[in-house]
Every structure is written in C-alpha cells, then in structure tokens.
Amino acid sequence: MPKVVDREKRRAEVAEAAWRVVERVGIRAATLRDIAEEMGITKGSLAHYFQSKQQLVAFAFEYGVTRVFERMEAMTRVASPGVDRLRIALELMTPAHFDLDAASAAALTFWAYATDDKLLADVHLRNYATWRTRVSGFLEEAKARGQLRAATDVALETTALMALVDGTLVGSVLEPDQFTKARILEILDHALSRL
Amino acid sequence: MSSGNERAIAVPKIVDHGERRRIIAEATWRVIERDGFDRATFRAIAKELGYTPSVVAHYFRDKERLMEFAFKLGCEDAFSRIERDAQHLPPGMPRLKIALEHMMPDSLGRDISAKATLNYWGAAASTPAMVAVHRQSYLAWRALLRRFLSEAAAAGQVTAALDIDLESSSLIALIDGIMVGSALESSLYPRSVQRTLIHRALARLSTDYEAGKPRTAAASRKVKTTARADKHA
Numbered sequence: 466m467p468k469v470v471d472r473e474k475r476r477a478e479v480a481e482a483a484w485r486v487v488e489r490v491g492i493r494a495a496t497l498r499d500i501a502e503e504m505g506i507t508k509g510s511l512a513h514y515f516q517s518k519q520q521l522v523a524f525a526f527e528y529g530v531t532r533v534f535e536r537m538e539a540m541t542r543v544a545s546p547g548v549d550r551l552r553i554a555l556e557l558m559t560p561a562h563f564d565l566d567a568a569s570a571a572a573l574t575f576w577a578y579a580t581d582d583k584l585l586a587d588v589h590l591r592n593y594a595t596w597r598t599r600v601s602g603f604l605e606e607a608k609a610r611g612q613l614r615a616a617t618d619v620a621l622e623t624t625a626l627m628a629l630v631d632g633t634l635v636g637s638v639l640e641p642d643q644f645t646k647a648r649i650l651e652i653l654d655h656a657l658s659r660l
Numbered sequence: 661m662s663s664g665n666e667r668a669i670a671v672p673k674i675v676d677h678g679e680r681r682r683i684i685a686e687a688t689w690r691v692i693e694r695d696g697f698d699r700a701t702f703r704a705i706a707k708e709l710g711y712t713p714s715v716v717a718h719y720f721r722d723k724e725r726l727m728e729f730a731f732k733l734g735c736e737d738a739f740s741r742i743e744r745d746a747q748h749l750p751p752g753m754p755r756l757k758i759a760l761e762h763m764m765p766d767s768l769g770r771d772i773s774a775k776a777t778l779n780y781w782g783a784a785a786s787t788p789a790m791v792a793v794h795r796q797s798y799l800a801w802r803a804l805l806r807r808f809l810s811e812a813a814a815a816g817q818v819t820a821a822l823d824i825d826l827e828s829s830s831l832i833a834l835i836d837g838i839m840v841g842s843a844l845e846s847s848l849y850p851r852s853v854q855r856t857l858i859h860r861a862l863a864r865l866s867t868d869y870e871a872g873k874p875r876t877a878a879a880s881r882k883v884k885t886t887a888r889a890d891k892h893a
Contacts, residue, residue: 493786540889556889570785577782580775580843581696589844624841624848625857631840632833638785639794643802643829650888652830655823659864 476514479504480528483521484565492571497521519578523588526575529568530592533557537599547607548657551626554599555653558630560637561646569638593627600626604660613660622660629656681719683709685730689776697779702726724783728793731780734772735797738762742804752812753862759804760858763835765842766851774843802828809865818865827865834861 482503486495497518501511515521537557541550556562560569579585601623607613613622633652636644687708691700702723706713720726742762746755761767765774772780784790805828812818838857842849 491786553889562889573785574782576840576844577697577779577785580778581698586844593845621853621856621860624853625834625860628837628841628857629830629833630837632835632837635781635836635840636829636833639781639791640798644833648826648829651826652833655826655830 472514476524477528479511479514479521480525483525484529484568487525487571488565488567491567492522492574519582519584522575522578523584526572526585527588527592530596534595534599541603547603547610547612548660551600551603551607552653552657554603555626555630555657556650558596559633559649559653560644561633561649569634572634573638597623597627607660617660626656629653677719681729682733684716684719684726685733686771688726688730689734689772692776692779693773697783724787724790727780727783728790731772731790732793732797735801737771738767739800739804746808750815752808752815752817753865756805756808756812757858757862759808760831760835760862761855763801764851764854764858765839765849766854774839777839778843798832802832805831812865822865831861834858 479500483495483500486499486503490499495518497511497515498508500521501508504511515524537554540553540557544550544553563569565571575585576589579589601619604613604617604619604622604626608615608617608619629652633644633649637646637649684705687705688700691704691708695704700723702713702716702720705726706716709715716726720729742759745758745762749755749758765777780790781794784794806824809818809822809824809827813820813822813824834857838849838854842854
C-alpha cells in the first residue's frame with residue numbers, strides 16, 4: 466500500500482514540474498528531458514512514471530483540473546448556495562484565476578492535441594463531465610431558491626455557460642487586449658445577470 | 661484520386677495563382693479534418709490534390725504560412741457570405757442572427773471545421789504570426805457584430821443601455837466556446853443545440869427580456885460583489 470501512495474505522490478511531483486516547464490517554454494516545446502532536468506532526475510527515471518509526452522500531458526491536465534475543482538469545492542462550500550457559488554465556480558475556470566500565465570495557451574494547445582488523440586480526448590471528456598456536474602448543480606440550487614426564471618432549462622444553461630468560459634480562454638490567448646482578466650469577469654457577470 | 665495524375669501533368673503555364681492558393685488552402689482543411697494536424701504535411705496536401713509537393717512549396721514557404729493564408733481566407737469567405745445575406749435582411753437583429761449562424765461550427769457554408777479551427781488556435785498559441793492573423797480576422801468579425809448591434813440599438817430592438825463592446829466580446833466568446841465544445845464534446849453540441857444557444861443569447865438582448873425578470877434574481881445580483889473567487893482565495 467505505501468508503495469502505491471509513493472507512486473501517486475511522485476506522479477504529482479512530476480505534474481508540478483511539468484507545469485513549471487510549460488510556464489517557462491510552453492507546452493509544445495516542453496520535452497520529457499526538460500521535465501526530468503527540472504526534477505533533477507534522469508530521463509530513464511522519469512520513464513518509470515511516464516513513457517511518453519502524451520501520457521505526461523494527459524496526467525498533467527487531469528492533475529491541474531483536479532486542483533481547480535478542489536479549490537472550487539473549498540470556496541463554494543462557504544459561499545451562499547446558488548448563483549454566488551456558480552459565479553465562483555465559473556471564475557475559477559476562466560483565465561482570470563489561473564495560477565500560471567502559460568495555462569491558457571497550454572489549454573488551447575491541449576484542446577488541439579485532443580482533437581486527434583484518444584487518450585487526451587478522454588481526459589478532456591472526464592474533466593468536462595465533472596465540470597458540467599458542478600455547473601448544473603449550482604444552477605439547480607439557484608433555480609430551487611428562485612434566483613432564476615422558473616422556465617430555465619438547466620442543461621442548456623450549463624452548456625451555454627461552459628461554452629462562454631471556454632470562449633474567454635480562446636480570447637485571452639489570441640486577443641489578450643480584448644479579453645483582459647477584468648473584461649473576462651465582466652463577461653461572466655453580464656451572463657449571470659441575465660440568467 | 662483518378663484525376664490526380666492528369667492534374668499533376670497539367671500544371672499549366674497559365675495559372676490563376678490566387679485560385680491555386682485557394683485550392684491548396686481548402687485541401688489543407690480537408691487533410692487536417694481527416695488525418696489530423698501533424699499529418700497534414702505538404703506531401704499529404706499535395707497528394708490530396710494530385711500535385712507534387714513542390715507545387716505546394718511554390719505557393720507557401722512553410723506550413724505556418726499556409727495555415728495563416730487558409731485561416732484568413734476561411735474567415736474572409738464567411739464574412740462575405742454574412743455581408744451578402746445581410747443586404748437582403750432588415751438592419752439589426754436579423755442581420756446579427758445570420759452573422760452568428762454563419763460562424764457556427766456546423767454552418768453549411770463554413771469552410772473550416774471545428775477540429776481544424778482548434779488546431780489553428782493550438783498552433784497559434786506558440787506562434788505569434790498566427791496570432792496576428794487571427795487578431796486581424798477577428799477585428800473584422802468584431803466590426804461586423806458591432807455594426808449589427810448598433811443598428812439594433814438604433815432601431816430600438818435591444819435595450820437602450822446596451823454595451824456594444826461587452827456584447828460583441830460575449831458573442832465572440834460564445835461562438836468560440838461552441839467551437840471548442842463541438843470539436844471535443846460533439847455529442848453535446850448537435851447543430852440544433854448550437855442554434856438554440858445562439859438564439860437564446862439573441863433573445864436576451866431584446867428589449868422584452870429584462871421586463872420578464874424575477875425580482876429574486878435582481879436581489880441576488882446585489883450580492884454578487886461579495887461572491888468573487890478572489891475574495892475567498
């Protein structure tokens with residue numbers, strides 16, 4: 466049992482190191498060798514945990530999104546149910562609240578990779594299934610508390626908000642002057658004010 | 661593919677270079693859609709057209725230049741179709757609706773699929789020249805949206821206090837997000853859902869929408885400033 470724990474801990478350390486390298490050189494340029502060097506281990510030792518960049522990218526994204534969900538859980542628990550929790554959740558998934566500057570560009574490249582890679586596509590589907598559950602859960606709370614129109618279609622509203630959040634990520638990388646952090650928060654506020 | 665050899669032999673003396681570049685661009689999207697971005701090499705694109713790779717290399721210095729040209733062309737074509745259709749529609753909301761429908765991933769006239777678009781963006785994320793082409797195309801896209809929103813405001817079709825900048829950015833983000841979803845969670849984004857998402861966003865711009873709002877929602881908005889993610893960090 467301790468062995469399994471060590472292995473998971475080690476993989477988490479690799480993911481952390483991978484994100485530091487991505488922050489420095491970008492996801493496309495980052496190599497397994499760079500990440501091994503960042504950790505002060507050999508490429509051979511790294512291969513004990515990840516055999517390919519693809520596997521490491523898949524894990525690093527699952528790891529990163531899981532950390533965001535943990536933070537979301539902690540922060541929404543202490544907020545008022547419904548729209549307030551929804552706002553916090555959405556904000557945490559936008560570039561306005563990413564820890565790393567390179568995370569948005571990395572996510573955009575990850576999406577591109579995922580269009581043609583089953584492993585990465587499955588990671589994305591899993592992450593987004595969880596994300597969808599969070600958004601629709603907070604919308605249901607809001608609806609139950611009369612914060613939304615009675616006729617609100619929660620499933621459709623969930624899709625609309627998720628699409629909007631993803632679109633702000635695209636904008637933040639490709640039109641950073643139009644999609645500043647402040648602007649992204651205004652876009653979210655605006656969407657929430659029309660629920 | 662049977663006509664491939666004939667076309668390779670018939671690289672003619674008199675060539676419409678603009679047309680040839682367009683044919684190559686369109687083939688590039690087809691190859692990306694079918695085989696993936698990394699496999700869309702000059703060789704593969706040439707093969708798709710029955711050309712030799714040197715024909716493609718004659719028109720484009722490298723894959724980046726080809727992608728930039730193809731993206732710009734795809735956007736320009738979409739904008740031309742929007743302008744063409746808008747002429748025959750009343751100003752304001754009807755034109756805005758047709759514009760958004762043309763930019764939907766599953767729009768019939770759209771040359772660049774969602775998958776291809778995501779691959780352009782993903783490559784652009786580490787390529788400043790590709791970002792610049794995207795920016796330029798999106799300035800034109802934004803200008804179209806602003807124009808139709810201004811028309812709608814002038815015609816009293818939308819709330820008077822409409823923030824046109826904010827609305828344009830929100831609509832651009834929505835369409836781009838639909839693009840991401842339709843490429844990566846395609847079962848959740850059939851054409852009907854894409855259309856509904858757009859029509860729903862437009863309905864919320866209309867003058868009637870605010871009037872139907874429940875009081876409780878207005879009340880909940882008052883507390884919004886206390887519920888910021890950064891306040892809890």
